[in-house]
Amino acid sequence: METKPAEGIPLMERSPASSQSTWLRNGLPLLLRLTLGGIFLYAGIMKALDPGAFVGDLRGFQVFPETALPILAAFVPYLEIFVGAALVLGVLYSGALFLSGGQLLTFAALLASAMWRGLDISCGCFGRHAGGDSVEIGLLRDGILLLIWFALVWIFVRQGAKPRQPSPDLIGRSVYDV
Amino acid sequence: MTVIPSLAIKALRGALLLSLLACIPAAFAWVKLKDAAETLLPDELTMHDPKVSAKDVVWVDARSQDAYDEGHVTGAILLNDDKWDTLLGNLFAAWQPERPIIVYCSAGCEASHHVADRLRDLGLEPIYVLKGGYDAWKQNQPKASL
Numbered sequence: 296m297e298t299k300p301a302e303g304i305p306l307m308e309r310s311p312a313s314s315q316s317t318w319l320r321n322g323l324p325l326l327l328r329l330t331l332g333g334i335f336l337y338a339g340i341m342k343a344l345d346p347g348a349f350v351g352d353l354r355g356f357q358v359f360p361e362t363a364l365p366i367l368a369a370f371v372p373y374l375e376i377f378v379g380a381a382l383v384l385g386v387l388y389s390g391a392l393f394l395s396g397g398q399l400l401t402f403a404a405l406l407a408s409a410m411w412r413g414l415d416i417s418c419g420c421f422g423r424h425a426g427g428d429s430v431e432i433g434l435l436r437d438g439i440l441l442l443i444w445f446a447l448v449w450i451f452v453r454q455g456a457k458p459r460q461p462s463p464d465l466i467g468r469s470v471y472d473v
Numbered sequence: 474m475t476v477i478p479s480l481a482i483k484a485l486r487g488a489l490l491l492s493l494l495a496c497i498p499a500a501f502a503w504v505k506l507k508d509a510a511e512t513l514l515p516d517e518l519t520m521h522d523p524k525v526s527a528k529d530v531v532w533v534d535a536r537s538q539d540a541y542d543e544g545h546v547t548g549a550i551l552l553n554d555d556k557w558d559t560l561l562g563n564l565f566a567a568w569q570p571e572r573p574i575i576v577y578c579s580a581g582c583e584a585s586h587h588v589a590d591r592l593r594d595l596g597l598e599p600i601y602v603l604k605g606g607y608d609a610w611k612q613n614q615p616k617a618s619l
Contacts, residue, residue, distance in 0.1 A: 343498075343502065346502055346505075346506050347506065348582070348583065350506070350580070351579055351580050351582050354579070354580050354608065355579065365503055365506045365507060366503060368502075368506060369499045369500070369502035369503035369506055370495060370496070370499040370503075372499075372502075373495040373496075373498045373499045373502065374491070374492065374495040374499075376495070377491045377494050377495045378491060381487075381491060387487040387490060387491055388487070389480060389483045389484035389487050390483075390484055390485070390486065390487015390488040390489070390490060390491050391487065391488075391491060392484065393484040393485065393487065393488040394488045394491055394492070397488075415537065415539045415540065451480075452480065
């Protein structure tokens, strides 16, 4: 007896090339933004758990005035948390991309300047609870995150610059609509 | 080509909104941080405490060897977790019963509290921790002596 396909479910034979392009179009950007957002969330939470230690980490860079340290130590972790959550959830996505890029570039500049001046400090990237990485490790990680960020910006601009077409692969709204 | 500027405006608007949202918990964290900065733990001293300027104090530097080599409190003995067993002898050579010990590290670090706890476990008393660490001491020194 021949089995008939259930009604309403279209039979779509996809070539390997087509599924590969769907993965590149939807899966890879999702993976990249979850990675970047997840790391921002984790970094923010770890710093917010011990803002006093983060004051010490910031002081170690020897670039901020003493009065600015508690303000930065209170604000930066929560900015990271909100940016990370926005990237993960795909809400206010363009704003989160903008801010994450700004933060990554600032961290890179800070870490590079600390390395240049030969400061023996921990990078303070994930707070004291997670253990302090060296400035070199922090800079390397920041570089990798910047590459992910550039890829996300490129995808965002490319998709945002094209007229949107309804796709059966997308459930609900795309992050690029937000 | 009007898409890019509109994306940029949307990004700026989103960034502003996210920053404003982050300001809400940050304000609470800032108040808490300020309160903590003004509150002293039972074993903590500030630079204004008379014990800090007493002549018989034994200073213990709980930072790394490199940080110690760059600058330390005059007469301070290096003692950190990395070389605890090697460095402990130097402290015992300098310390006498009833001589207060003041431990410091960098501002905002925990190493001084950790070293102070380990010294208390060895039965050494009285032990204090300098709030603000080496930075606080340095800020209170006349420029010429640095």
